[in-house]
Amino acid sequence: MSQINRIAGGQIERSKTLNFTFDGKSYTGHPGDTLASALLANGVRLMGRSFKYHRPRGPLSAGSEEPNALVELRSGARQEPNTRATVAELFDGLEAKSQNRWPSLAFDMMSINDRLSGFLAAGFYYKTFMWPAAFWEKVYEPIIRRAAGLGSMSTLEDPDSYDKGFLHCDLLIIGAGPSGLMAALTAGRAGARVVLADEDFRFGGRLNAETHEISDMSGADWASEAVAELSTLPNVRLMMRTTVVGAFDHGIYSAVERVSDHLAVPLPGKPRQTLWRIYSKHAILAAGATERPVAFENNDRPGIMMAGSLRAYANRWGVSVGDRVAVFSNNDDGLRTAVDLQAKGVDVVAVVDSREGGALLPGIRHLRGAQVIDSEGRLGLKAITVRLANGKTETIQTTALGVSGGWNPNLNISSHHRSKPHWREDIAAFVPGEGGPVNLSAVGAANGAMSTHAALTSGQSRALDILSALGVTAKTTALPKAEDAPISIRPLWYVNHGKGRAWIDQQNDVTVKDVKLAHQENFTSVEHLKRYTTLGMATDQGKTSNVIGLAVMAELTGRSIPETGTTVYRPPYTPVAMGTLAGRSRGKEFKPFRHTPSHKWAEEQGAVFVEVGMWLRTQWLPRAGETHWRQSVDREVLATRKSVGICDVTTLGKIDIQGTDAGAFLDKVYANTFSTLAIGKCRYGLMLREDGIVFDDGTTARMGEHEYVMTTTTANAVSVFRHLEFVRQCLYPDMDVQLISTTEAWAQYSVAGPNARKLLEKIVDQDISDVAFPYMGAGNTTVCGGLRARLFRISFSGELAFEIAVPTRYGDALIRRLVEAGQEFDAVVYGTETLGVMRIEKGHVAGNELNGQSTALNMGLGKMVSKKKDSIGMPLSQREGLNDLDGYRLVGVKPVDKDQPLNAGSHFLEIGAAPVAENDGGWLTSMVYSPHIGSHIALGYLKAGDQKIGKHMRAVNFLNKTDVEIEIVSPHFFDPEGERLRG
Amino acid sequence: MRYSGFRVIAEALSGHKGWKPVWRDPVPQAEYDYIIVGGGGHGLATAYYLAKEFGQARIAVLEKGYLGGGNVGRNTTIIRSNYLLDGNEPFYEFSLKLWEGLEQDFNYNAMVSQRGIMNLIHTDAQRDAFTRRGNGMILHGADAELLTRDQVKAMYPFLNFDNARFPIKGALTQKRGGTVRHDAVAWGYARGADTRGVDLIQNCEVTGFKIENGKVFGVETTRGYIRAKKVGVAVAGSSSKVMAHAGLRLPIESHVLQAFVSEGLKPLINGVMTFGAGHFYVSQSDKGGLVFGGDIDGYNSYAQRGNLPVIEDVAEGGMALMPMIGRARLLRTWGGIMDMSMDGSPIIDKTHIDGLYFNGGWCYGGFKATPASGWCFAHLLAKDEPHKTATAYRFDRFLKGRMIDEKGMGATPNLH
Amino acid sequence: MIINHPILGPRDAQEFVYLGDESLIARPDGLAPDAIGAFHDYLYLRNNPAGEHRELWYHEQGDRSWLVVTRNTVTHVITKVEMARDVARRMGRSK
């Protein structure tokens, strides 16, 4: 089909032709077209179906407020549901499908709902589908869910990338119509840092859609000249295709730039869209206004649209929506549509003007005091029925009807901080109210200044105010001259006629009847109205419908519109793609990776890695022939306990604590005492939260008179540091203590096992005999003939063990050196699994026990909390509830039958006890297989566990249906006397 | 009037002339036996059960705005009883059981939909913790199942299984969990209470309490002084403000929680899903909108609106879990005021003032609690002793060291 | 939100970690009789005003200063930002 409705003029490149398809059918259009304007040019009015009744629909608008013409744009992984055809920029090869219909747009089975509409009135579903109870999930809801939704998502990963960025400016101007451009010119010329953002792909706003002139040139040309000048100013940033979607605190706005949506696919490396966080000192809302329709019976047919949109399609896109056009208006602005279209040679059959009296348009059939009461044409408008001033009705054949009920300022952004809009009787519309975002003000139509002249004036004067507030001197330039037509409107919200349905919210199918029903059932608060009828909850968020709904409710309750209220607009101004908000944080880039010093070596060895927070740690190192992870882990454990094992423990937090009060400081943050620790020694420390619960643990070494090195768990490294800074700055501000993290500065390896010393003697340059470097020794040393290092004699495994640290850049070399030196001892390198096995064999607590809910007493470490000094958490750790004699205690668990597996998370039950909460004895916190015990072993928190050692109980896991008889034992499974680590 | 399918058909055929107001708009009386402050979900449920289950009369609910305008009017509609601790689980399981019979009970279709809730597992430690939790749930009579990675993949093949930073290793699921049409809950309770004679008084803000020698005698309101034998406050979000009129300081901070809904989409996500490696949870409504959320903003606020970082954080979690939602669009964000308590668990208790009772501290878990909260608060008001499932929700648990800290975050409300 | 750091000037609140009421500086004496009662009030009871609130923020992604920010919890308007260490000293805290 050729572009039968294409007429002269418009801002499209007729020299270029673009091919596209809609529902598989091929059409042509031109650069500058939207999908909607191109389809209309091709005589296609039917573009969608409504949500509830599946009514046939065409575009109601020519902008982002569109409720009807929603399509699935593109296909495959790039399929984009609910895309508004009215803003989708045409590109060659564009593919679009209609949505929410079956089998086809013209013939939609679901339109049966339209026939049944009587039964589907507002809120009907709250009153039925209740019997029988089970039927909701089984029968009713599945049917409802099958009908739910509009477009469909692809189930494939979005192949496009998204960027984010930050902009800083003195002045953000939202909207590049006459007021926005004038404000930008004023502020830009004065040298202020300006960001001018507009959602359209052409600057100028309504100037592109109107025939108004500015300084004796067309509005569109004036806009082009203004943009040309602005683009020469380095302090002005022009952002086309950029929608400011949200206003946040302290001058921060979010904006979406559609970088590549006008292309078939983004250019290589380029994002599809960019999310900008704009940090502004001031902002001007110059977002214009949105026209609203008048509700009348069957006012939703394809071909019926807003008068200003009908005009826009003709003036901007050179499209006449129909061959015979009519207009229905309650204000002067609507009449422009008739004048403009007739000037373009379109057959204007009638102007139905609801206002009585007044002048008549020359050369046009102008029916004063008349109203459109009904329309015909199932898939597209064929005729309208008009009630004339004299009461007679007349049917007029027409294929396009422009409706104007007046204009609503686009105040959305100004109400994002929940300020209530202010009603202005003279324009019968809301304007931005008090208490909006600080330093945001509205100008032009967005503030109710509807004429071009008023827009230019308010844009300039507001910019001047802001410049003086910024202390920037500006020279006032003369205002270009422009039309200044007064607003003449006589409110008409809906045509009171007949029993039929008159649509208010076209997408959600909310009609005047529904509002009346809500009123009848006492859902009269505006919030109740919205929630009960779903008015304004569609993808357009009520841009064209909220005010009409309010007005109808106001009339029913006899209250004024402001008394009836308004629903608060919430961000975003227009819907935003999830990908844009996520930016680059997806897939493997969701969070950064942290690599350990031995990572490269471990990768070469084919290690299996595990995510520990952001770290990747070696979980185990399989050797040739090992087919199950248990084989590797058992080997690592046995080899370590038999001879020696090496483990990368760099991920543990390390904090350098220095200062003359460092010891006193540690006494405050640890429950046990550190000021008495000898230089060259380290000690296990227990850190509590102020509420007496265990926060973290680790060893802290005294490296010098006023120098300590604290280690934290991997998980708590950051929160412990924050806590230390709080204690240092807020609780004891005069203590002489300095902190710095050294976690990443040192590559630290644990060398554990009977031969640990023998191995390290080949590396460390000093005497590390038991005498020279006893258990819990610590100090600076050197390795490999002079490289500075730190050595600690601490053991998590219960073996004779050291931790050796060198500057991280040497970490890779050191592990290779350790492995090499360890060959004669059959040394192994072990991962976190083996670490876990050995710590559980020794009954050491770790993450699963340090769960933020457990006390030192629970862990069997109660004696470590010194009552002699005031430390964080000590006072509240003495509360009765934390000291119950029958409270949880850490115990060891063995299966009575060695072959029976245990599960962490199983609960303790007495033998024979019923599986009910009253009998719940606690749970298994951590479980491993111990090659030494020859069975699974576990740690657990058991009520009064210290009194139950030796007792037989059950470990029950209902989730995998296991019920194992167990023996409660001491958590110290292996070498309880700790002889090995002192060896 | 009784609602039913037949009624809907009959009304349709007679032009819907017969539908009556869902509630009256009564003028406040001079005195009531019970005044419930707060016409949100919990307040309305309390009044409903006081009248229906505990045979009490002369009850008023005072609401400063419109009925159901509390957090029942803005939440992510999830119901579940998958709690860890003994202090919580019996209460939430009681609540879930009440949800299961609610619509027949108050003859209003709140679309209680048990399509299941799933907490994804990404680490072995998480599996251990969820195993402990699931077993605890079962011991308390709730349902719980542990799913393998493959079972999750069979249900939601489009999740990120191949390229994830934190791979999915399984899930803890509760099949009886699901969602409810939140506004309908408020309206159903309101209608049920109204038909039982409860006065629901909108646009009536409580501005003070009349308290003499340790006893409450009534409330000052924007519509005048009203006498009452017992006053129950259920105004989560504004608890500190209202209780300050009675001179109480609470173990509560008010924080903003944002929630999000997408444009309507053909259903893909049947149940409720929570991402264990990021701050994101999601379900899909019967209208097709993805309803999702994440963390609270983290600072005290009564502004009922949040800021951009949390919106981005939530979207990042969503994309990490479901890489196919990149082109689905966020339609609307909103913020509600959360009563964040010091251990993340609620309070349903008497105050030290005779006749003044308090219900609050629901953090962002209040919606699922609505039926049990109403029932237990009504029980406390009528019998002056806590309901057996709510015995742990006492003010003095902090002094006694009997916190109910599900997350183990301590006295840091913005981390619960 | 933007926090006007006393040393660094305006910084995005995203760089900070929030703790809560300024009163958390006033830690009671843990060795005093009835320390438990005092610590209960200190740690658990909050004023939680709808209006001006003096609160602790930590510049974790910045200079690691703890700040006391005076912010309106209804409008989010910030009227004052101080170094917590100075506030603590004013409140009589030392070693």
Add this chain to the structure above:
Amino acid sequence: MGNALLKPLTALGRDTPKTIEIGGYRIVERFDVALASLATRRGREKDVAKAAKAAKLPLPVSARSSSTSSYGAFWLSPQQWMIEASFSTHEDISAHLKKIFSDAASITEQTDAWVRFDVSAPTLQPLFERLCNVDLPETPVGYAGRTVIEHIGCNLIKRGEGEVTLYGPRSMAASLLHVLEVTARSVD
């Protein structure tokens, strides 16, 4: 001091530092700088200032960096700085500094806690406005401050127009470089 037996690796796990050029952007990994933090002990401000002056060691004001022939320094937090020196001459930098400041300051080696990338281009704004919220054009040369790049906390130093140094956590070197690369490609 000899460490002939142990071969150092860069933060990216390579023998030699990496240099990348994308469009006009040049990203250079630096491996030749020694770092140590220096924090004034309580009440020793004068002593520290005096010692620094004598050693020609700059101690810049807040949010600034500066350098002399032998040392560079940038501000970290009140009374705390990061000191930069040539690795070849100052590998054991904390030993050097302890000689200068003795007990007036707390000194901690930081050399390998960080990965350093020097990023240069005729104009860096298009890149950095997509990386972090530092307002680079308005930021004076010599600025030094912390910022966040894709969840990674970094120290950013503006050495000159078109010259920025980034210090990021060493363990995240690969992730940080990845962000720099993809972002540079998206704006080149």
